[in-house]
Each structure stands twice: as C-alpha cells, then as structure tokens.
Amino acid sequence: MGIVVQKYGGSSVADAESIKRVARRIVETKKAGNQVVVVVSAMGDTTDELIDLANQVSPLPPARELDMLLTAGERISMAVLAMAIQNLGHEARSFTGSQAGVITDAEHGRAKIIDVTPGRIQAAIEQDAIAIVAGFQGVSQTTKDITTLGRGGSDTTAVALAVALEADVCEIYSDVDGIFTADPRIEPHARKIPRISYEETLEMAAQGAKILHLRCVEYARRYGMAIHVRSSFSEKKGTWVTSADKVGSADNEGSTMEAAIITGVAHDRSQAKITVVGVPDKPGEAAAIFRAVADAQINIDMIVQNVSAAATSLTDVSFTLPRGEGQTAMTALARLQETVGFDSLQYDDSVGKVSIVGAGMSTSPGISARFFEALSDAGVNIEMISTSEIRVSVVVAETQVEDAVRAAHDAFDLDADEVEAVVYGGTGR
Ligand code: ASP
Numbered sequence: 300m301g302i303v304v305q306k307y308g309g310s311s312v313a314d315a316e317s318i319k320r321v322a323r324r325i326v327e328t329k330k331a332g333n334q335v336v337v338v339v340s341a342m343g344d345t346t347d348e349l350i351d352l353a354n355q356v357s358p359l360p361p362a363r364e365l366d367m368l369l370t371a372g373e374r375i376s377m378a379v380l381a382m383a384i385q386n387l388g389h390e391a392r393s394f395t396g397s398q399a400g401v402i403t404d405a406e407h408g409r410a411k412i413i414d415v416t417p418g419r420i421q422a423a424i425e426q427d428a429i430a431i432v433a434g435f436q437g438v439s440q441t442t443k444d445i446t447t448l449g450r451g452g453s454d455t456t457a458v459a460l461a462v463a464l465e466a467d468v469c470e471i472y473s474d475v476d477g478i479f480t481a482d483p484r485i486e487p488h489a490r491k492i493p494r495i496s497y498e499e500t501l502e503m504a505a506q507g508a509k510i511l512h513l514r515c516v517e518y519a520r521r522y523g524m525a526i527h528v529r530s531s532f533s534e535k536k537g538t539w540v541t542s543a544d545k546v547g548s549a550d551n552e553g554s555t556m557e558a559a560i561i562t563g564v565a566h567d568r569s570q571a572k573i574t575v576v577g578v579p580d581k582p583g584e585a586a587a588i589f590r591a592v593a594d595a596q597i598n599i600d601m602i603v604q605n606v607s608a609a610a611t612s613l614t615d616v617s618f619t620l621p622r623g624e625g626q627t628a629m630t631a632l633a634r635l636q637e638t639v640g641f642d643s644l645q646y647d648d649s650v651g652k653v654s655i656v657g658a659g660m661s662t663s664p665g666i667s668a669r670f671f672e673a674l675s676d677a678g679v680n681i682e683m684i685s686t687s688e689i690r691v692s693v694v695v696a697e698t699q700v701e702d703a704v705r706a707a708h709d710a711f712d713l714d715a716d717e718v719e720a721v722v723y724g725g726t727g728r
C-alpha cells in the first residue's frame with residue numbers, strides 16, 4: 300500500500316459530469332489499495348471569473364481580499380468532489396489549504412510555501428478516508444491571513460503535500476496526455492515525451508510551455524519527488540518528470556527518444572520587447588537602465604546590446620519583459636532619459652519567443668546552426684537570441700511564432716509518425 304497524491308486541474312473538474320468522472324477515477328485508485336490525497340483546482344475558468352468580478356467593483360482590489368475571494372474557487376471544487384466520492388460509497392473529507400497545514404509567507408498573490416504540517420490529512424487517510432485538499436492556497440505564518448501561491452499554484456500544493464506525506468508518487472492530471480515535444484495545438488505531430496528531467500522541464504516551463512507550475516518543478520527537484528503528468532480524460536501513461544539519471548533508464552519507452560538531442564520546443568507569447576535607442580557607450584549606462592527596471596520590481600529575460608556605431612559612439616539596448624509590466628517599465632525608463640542621455644524608447648508587444656530545449660545539446664555541436672537554418676528556410680526573422688547550457692531561445696515576430704515552432708520541431712526530427720496528441724478540454728484561458 301502506498302500514498303498517492305493526485306492533482307486535478309480546472310478543466311478536469313469543469314462541471315458536474317467531469318467531477319463525477321474524476322471521483323470514479325479516485326475511487327479506483329483507492330480500491331487498488333492506495334491511500335489517496337487529492338488536490339483540486341477551481342472548476343473551469345472560475346479563477347478568471349472571480350478576478351473579473353473583483354475588477355468590476357474595484358480597479359485595484361486589495362491583495363488580502365483578492366486572495367480570500369480566489370481561494371473560494373478551490374473550496375467549491377473540493378467540497379463538490381468530496382460529495383461525489385461519498386455518493387460512490389467511499390469516505391471523503393475536504394480541507395482548505397490552511398486546514399491541510401500549508402503554511403506560507405505573507406506575500407499575497409504569490410506566497411511561498413515555508414512549511415507543510417499535514418496532520419489532519421495524515422489522520423484522514425489513516426482512518427481510510429480520501430482527503431481532498433484545496434490547491435493554490437495556504438495561510439501566512441505571521442499574519443494568519445489566507446494567501447494564494449500565484450496562478451497555476453495547485454501543482455505546487457500537490458508536490459509540497461506529496462513531499463510532506465512522503466508519497467510514492469505525485470500525479471498531475473490535466474487535459475493533455477503528458478508533456479509533448481511542442482504544444483499540440485500548434486504542432487499536431489508533437490509526440491509525448493515518456494521521461495524528462497527536472498532541469499529540462501524547468502527550462503520548458505520557464506520558456507512558456509504551459510506544462511507545470513515552475514515552482515512545483517523546483518520543489519520536486521529539491522526533494523526528488525517523481526511527478527507523473529497525465530490526462531484525466533484517458534488511461535494512457537503520461538510523462539514522468541524525474542532526475543536526469545533516471546531519464547535514460549531501461550524502462551524508457553521508445554528507443555529513438557534516447558538518442559534525441561532536443562527534447563522539446565517551447566513558445567511564449569507573454570513577453571514584450573523594449574529598445575533603448577541611442578545609449579552613449581560609456582561605463583554605467585546599462586547599470587542605470589537595468590537598476591531602474593529592477594527597482595520597479597520587473598523581471599527581465601533576454602538582453603541584447605550591440606557594439607556602438609563608430610561615428611556616433613551610440614548603441615541600442617533591447618530587453619524582453621512580461622507584457623503586463625510594459626507600461627511600468629516604460630514610465631521608469633522615461634524618467635532616466637535626461638540623465639542617461641539616450642535618444643528614445645521603443646515598445647513592441649507583438650513578439651514571441653521560441654526555444655529549443657534538450658540536455659543533449661551541451662555535447663553536440665551545430666545545434667544553433669540547425670535551428671537558425673530551419674527558421675531561415677521558414678522565412679522567420681530572428682530579432683534576439685539567448686542561450687543556456689541546455690536551451691537556445693529566439694525572439695521573433697508574434698505572427699511567426701507558429702511557423703517557427705513547426706520549423707524547429709521538424710528540423711530536430713521530433714515529429715511523431717502518427718498524430719498522437721489529443722487535447723481533451725479546457726479553453727486555454
Ligand atoms: N485556480 C488557480 C488558477 O487558475 C490555481 C490553479 O489552477 O492551479 O490559477
């Protein structure tokens with residue numbers, strides 16, 4: 300008998316029928332002899348609807364109250380799911396994040412888990428009940444207020460509980476069959492990755508692949524918790540996210556995958572690009588620009604600075620940042636124009652980022668060349684480039700993102716022989 304933590308995302312519990320289907324699946328897991336702890340997200344698009352509601356009464360909802368409101372979404376799904384399970388003749392008890400012992404810091408809207416004390420969950424499963432826990436929420440150790448972990452945070456709740464309960468596995472259910480070599484909505488020939496390392500998953504997630512909450516993968520890596528990403532709409536095996544040394548192991552399906560240098564292609568349409576035009580080429584200018592951006596609490600991604608033109612000694616500096624922060628960054632930079640002495644600022648939010656990720660690339664030459672040739676053959680212009688040891692990313696025009704994804708997927712022989720990716724539900728909102 301083992302402890303299984305299962306997390307069901309919003310599209311898996313979108314309506315009463317879905318909740319009944321998930322309840323049957325949970326009961327099957329219990330009947331197979333496991334102790335089962337379930338983490339749920341809010342039903343369907345509930346969280347977005349609650350945010351819309353808040354914005355209708357206040358342009359800037361107070362963070363404490365917004366968290367209190369948003370956690371209601373998960374309370375609905377946990378209680379309804381517990382009812383559905385009881386209706387199948389099995390004992391189930393729902394718990395809020397706070398009751399489940401999810402202790403966080405006091406940062407509303409992006410709280411970090413600092414401790415998990417799941418005494419009540421432990422007691423429930425020892426008494427043979429199925430425990431249902433509201434995802435994405437906790438309680439602040441200092442203020443005792445209810446907090447949320449940030450959008451998509453239920454994944455992190457699941458992994459944190461799995462670690463605290465010393466579970467055998469953490470299963471994360473969504474509306475696709477696992478992690479794919481590209482978004483199946485763009486590349487129909489995307490193939491399911493049987494096993495992937497924490498590091499590659501982190502790069503994919505950080506580069507926009509909407510697979511798992513970034514912090515959930517960091518948490519799992521830190522504690523070595525295996526994650527099985529799979530669909531609640533099918534019985535198929537999903538993708539195992541584990542440590543790198545287990546990825547190439549004998550039980551990996553599909554021998555061709557072991558030889559793959561590139562594990563997947565990720566894309567991100569959430570970024571914008573700012574160019575500071577005509578920056579004097581002397582010490583301290585880049586420092587002043589990025590200090591201003593940092594002081595505005597903005598996380599930047601890529602930076603490009605060219606050599607200065609010989610005639611003018613002026614250079615352009617471009618960087619990317621989340622679109623939502625564009626206005627703040629432009630305002631902060633405009634204040635510097637006098638002191639830094641640059642010519643102008645340009646803002647472009649019709650850009651997208653496409654990345655290839657793979658642990659194999661650190662030992663294979665020519666990966667960037669192959670990527671850029673594929674983009675060129677597809678008529679895609681590269682605006683910016685950045686790399687890590689296991690990733691190459693480019694910024695391109697937003698209208699060319701899909702072409703770029705397909706070109707890269709094809710160039711690295713990632714296409715599946717037959718279409719295997721099925722998107723079962725969800726609005727992608
Ligand atoms: N319901 C929250 C959201 O939509 C948390 C989650 O789904 O993980 O972001």
Ligand code: MG
Pocket residue numbers: 308309340341343346451
């Ligand atoms: Mg959701």
